[in-house]
Amino acid sequence: MTSQDPNPASAPATEQNTGNGAEPARQDPDRRTPCPWLAPAEQPLSEAFDLALLDLDGVVYLGPQAVDGAVPALGAAKDAGMRLAYVTNNAARPPQVVADHLRELGIPAEPSEVVTSAQVAASLLARRLPAGAGVLVVGGQGLRQALREEGLEPVEALSDGPQAVVQGFSPDLGWLQLAEGADAVRSGLFWMATNLDMTVPRATGPAPGNGTLVAAVRTAAGREPDQVAGKPDPAPFVETVRRLGSERPLVVGDRLDTDLEGARAARIPGLLVLTGVSGVPDLLTCPEHRRPTFLGADLSALAVPHPATTVRTRPEDEAPAGPDSPSGGVEATCREAQVVVGTCAGGTVRAEVVRPGEDALDLLRAACSAVWAWNDSARTASRSRRRVDTSEISTVLERQTQGAPWSR
Ligand SMILES: [Mg+2]
Numbered sequence: 096m097t098s099q100d101p102n103p104a105s106a107p108a109t110e111q112n113t114g115n116g117a118e119p120a121r122q123d124p125d126r127r128t129p130c131p132w133l134a135p136a137e138q139p140l141s142e143a144f145d146l147a148l149l150d151l152d153g154v155v156y157l158g159p160q161a162v163d164g165a166v167p168a169l170g171a172a173k174d175a176g177m178r179l180a181y182v183t184n185n186a187a188r189p190p191q192v193v194a195d196h197l198r199e200l201g202i203p204a205e206p207s208e209v210v211t212s213a214q215v216a217a218s219l220l221a222r223r224l225p226a227g228a229g230v231l232v233v234g235g236q237g238l239r240q241a242l243r244e245e246g247l248e249p250v251e252a253l254s255d256g257p258q259a260v261v262q263g264f265s266p267d268l269g270w271l272q273l274a275e276g277a278d279a280v281r282s283g284l285f286w287m288a289t290n291l292d293m294t295v296p297r298a299t300g301p302a303p304g305n306g307t308l309v310a311a312v313r314t315a316a317g318r319e320p321d322q323v324a325g326k327p328d329p330a331p332f333v334e335t336v337r338r339l340g341s342e343r344p345l346v347v348g349d350r351l352d353t354d355l356e357g358a359r360a361a362r363i364p365g366l367l368v369l370t371g372v373s374g375v376p377d378l379l380t381c382p383e384h385r386r387p388t389f390l391g392a393d394l395s396a397l398a399v400p401h402p403a404t405t406v407r408t409r410p411e412d413e414a415p416a417g418p419d420s421p422s423g424g425v426e427a428t429c430r431e432a433q434v435v436v437g438t439c440a441g442g443t444v445r446a447e448v449v450r451p452g453e454d455a456l457d458l459l460r461a462a463c464s465a466v467w468a469w470n471d472s473a474r475t476a477s478r479s480r481r482r483v484d485t486s487e488i489s490t491v492l493e494r495q496t497q498g499a500p501w502s503r
Contacts, residue, residue, distance in 0.1 A: 126408075128406055128407075129403060129405055129406075130403075130427065130463075132383075132467060133387070134364065134388045135401055136389065136400050139397065139398050140397045141175035141398060144343045144344060145176070145177065146344045147397065148336070148363070149182065150350070150371075151183040152183065154347060154348060154370060155202070155394075159196075162371075164394065165202075165394050166201045166202055168398065169202050169397075170201075171397070171398050175398070179204070182210045182331045183212065184212045184292050184353055186213035186241075186289040186305070186325075187266060190214070193206075194209055207338075211237055211241065212263060212290045212325030212331065213238045213240075213263050215324040216287050216289045217245040218245055219287065219330070220245065225258075227246060228248065229255055230247050231252070231260045231284070232272075233261070233272050233276035234264065234268065234289070235265025235267055237263065238265075253279045253282065258284065260280055261289070262286070262287070262288050262312060263288070263305055264305035264308065273315075278316075280318065281316040281317065281318075286318075287321065288320040289323075289325050290323060290324070291306040292304040292353055294307075325353070326356070327352065327353050327356035329360040329361035332357055336361075344363050346364070347368065349369070349371025349372050350371065350373050351367065351378065351381050355381075355387050358387075359385065360384075365387045365388050366387060366389040366391055366397070368394060369390075369391070370501065374503060379462060379485050380470075386467065389401050392456065393501070402430050402457060403429070404428065404460045404464045405428050406426070406464050407426045408424075408425055409435065409437065411423040416435075416447070419440070421436060421439050424436050425468045426449070427460075427462070427463075429452070429460040432452030433452070434448055434458070434462045434466075434488065444482070445483065446466055446487060447487060451491050455492055455502060459492060462485065462488045
């Protein structure tokens with residue numbers, strides 16, 4: 096078994112989480128259960144899965160430049176038999192332009208392997224509107240082309256008589272387009288947003304994304320978009336899997352709130368790479384519906400097997416490792432790495448590194464499993480859900496990776 100149902104029903108067995116409200120039964124103190132979120136893969140992911148549904152910004156490239164190591168990693172994945180498709184919330188550029196950009200970077204790609212949120216939005220609009228209907232575009236060329244391909248007519252002004260409004264990211268979007276969009280939305284037209292990403296990653300750091308531009312229109316028009324087409328809606332993944340006929344797809348993304356949430360919604364395993372927006376602190380506090388199945392520093396994670404992570408509930412009377420160490424709580428192990436989360440003397444809840452292990456990613460897997468298990472059990476327990484202090488995890492990860500950017 097190389098993948099798991101990404102929406103497992105079971106949480107790790109803990110004394111607080113028996114599920115039936117009855118007095119919890121005493122469990123074997125040595126009993127370990129697999130982490131219900133992170134899965135092992137005995138083969139490299141590029142062999143275990145037949146199609147990678149890759150996000151672009153923050154995964155394959157950052158602005159015009161390829162992410163370090165992405166080009167050889169994708170070449171190796173392809174050589175191992177994995178097909179590659181690109182599923183992006185960025186609506187600015189048509190698939191042909193994206194494919195040309197990928198080829199310039201040295202990644203062979205066809206326009207048919209690129210699915211943009213502009214295409215998904217246009218396809219959804221075409222199902223609601225008569226053929227040839229005008230749609231006011233608050234966005235760029237990618238949106239206009241996607242509408243035409245679906246038999247709809249992009250228009251620029253409310254006076255052109257549009258029957259809907261579509262809004263997607265464009266670096267050339269100006270105030271006049273936002274103002275026209277706000278007038279059209281306020282008039283009551285159906286309003287489709289391609290996505291609500293609040294930021295787009297650039298080499299210099301996060302920049303305002305479509306979510307901020309949608310917020311500008313929402314503020315002026317006084318209402319929410321009627322529909323959002325892109326990730327985390329599962330539609331882009333489901334559509335790409337159907338189009339390419341995959342049986343074992345894998346989502347690969349850098350954002351928990353779009354890529355990985357969309358993967359869970361589509362019931363497809365997801366690999367989080369730490370080259371873009373979401374970082375270690377986001378991951379450790381990640382809610383259930385956004386948790387990844389696999390973790391990688393970057394796309395080289397496609398070329399390797401992934402180890403199992405197990406969770407154990409520690410009896411309250413088990414001796415803590417030291418005077419400041421947590422007692423009881425949960426312990427997670429990934430190969431040599433081990434992390435405990437529990438309440439310390441004084442009442443603080445802390446994640447403690449018992450053993451860092453050889454591989455910093457193993458430590459991160461163990462830390463995620465322990466913190467998630469603690470948070471999940473705290474939700475159903477009578478005890479209050481205190482925020483877990485994970486500062487020791489961050490310190491040890493940075494030391495172990497000699498300050499690699501992904502560890503922060
Ligand atoms: Mg991204």
